[in-house]
Amino acid sequence: LGALQAFNAYEPRYVSLDTDDDGPVIESLETALKQYRPKFTYLAPTFQNPTGRTISLDRRQRIAELAQRYNALIVEDDPYCALRYRGNAVPPLKTMAPDHVVYISTLSKVFAPGLRIGFCLAPEPIHRWLVIAKQGVDLHTSTYNQALAAEYLTGNYLESHLPNIIGLYRARQKAMFDALEAFMPEGVTWTRPEGGMFLWVQGPKGLDIDRVYEEGLRRNVAFVPGKYFYANNGQGLETMRLNFTMFDEGTINRAVETLSEVLAENI
Numbered sequence: 001l002g003a004l005q006a007f008n009a010y011e012p013r014y015v016s017l018d019t020d021d022d023g024p025v026i027e028s029l030e031t032a033l034k035q036y037r038p039k040f041t042y043l044a045p046t047f048q049n050p051t052g053r054t055i056s057l058d059r060r061q062r063i064a065e066l067a068q069r070y071n072a073l074i075v076e077d078d079p080y081c082a083l084r085y086r087g088n089a090v091p092p093l094k095t096m097a098p099d100h101v102v103y104i105s106t107l108s109k110v111f112a113p114g115l116r117i118g119f120c121l122a123p124e125p126i127h128r129w130l131v132i133a134k135q136g137v138d139l140h141t142s143t144y145n146q147a148l149a150a151e152y153l154t155g156n157y158l159e160s161h162l163p164n165i166i167g168l169y170r171a172r173q174k175a176m177f178d179a180l181e182a183f184m185p186e187g188v189t190w191t192r193p194e195g196g197m198f199l200w201v202q203g204p205k206g207l208d209i210d211r212v213y214e215e216g217l218r219r220n221v222a223f224v225p226g227k228y229f230y231a232n233n234g235q236g237l238e239t240m241r242l243n244f245t246m247f248d249e250g251t252i253n254r255a256v257e258t259l260s261e262v263l264a265e266n267i
């Protein structure tokens, strides 16, 4: 929160991009780059939080070309790429425009969130300033936590842990897909990501998501209303982010059944 407050103290202007199932719409990105010359464009190209969407290979190549043509900077936030349950990996934007992309990721999803260890690959001039800025904020990342991370990464633990959580999450994701298919009322649609932690559910126009949320909570089912992920008020009013990694298949099945009942009562 401290970092976000510091960021907002500079009164940044947020410009949102139009998106479709393949990622940001190219015309929308190009217009934004031309019109606003942004300091950077933030993208989470693989299993995005909140939608679970992945930017297609073709779209990534076009984004990389635009970044080079307009000498623009992209921040590629990529915490979920290792959590793939089906399909083939898509190369990071960083590999396509290395001088225009700051790649950031974290051990939070594949080791332990409480460790607070992330990492970054940045073009040299930016890397230098990031180091200075981080020193200004916290002097350094906990040495003890870094030692744990080093042991985890060099001691083969990641290689043995990943298949475990991938197997666990794949089954939970499937349980959620199956339950959505079985219980959701007409007019409700959802994404089908090949990995990550989230699905994005779209309800029919006019759905009162706050009522669905309150009633869901009363019946012990929680989700994040999608509107909180938008830059502007009034967008994404009928959307929800669902997480499938937290609970076992039986719980997921019951939760989706309950949520479907609440939705049916409100459509």
Ligand SMILES: Cc1ncc(COP(=O)(O)O)c(C=O)c1O
Pocket: 044, 048, 049, 077, 078, 079, 105, 106, 107, 108, 113, 116, 117, 118
């Ligand atoms: C897109 C995205 N970026 C970054 C993070 C943050 O990870 P960390 O725990 O390293 O702050 C998350 C985790 O929720 C995320 O969804």
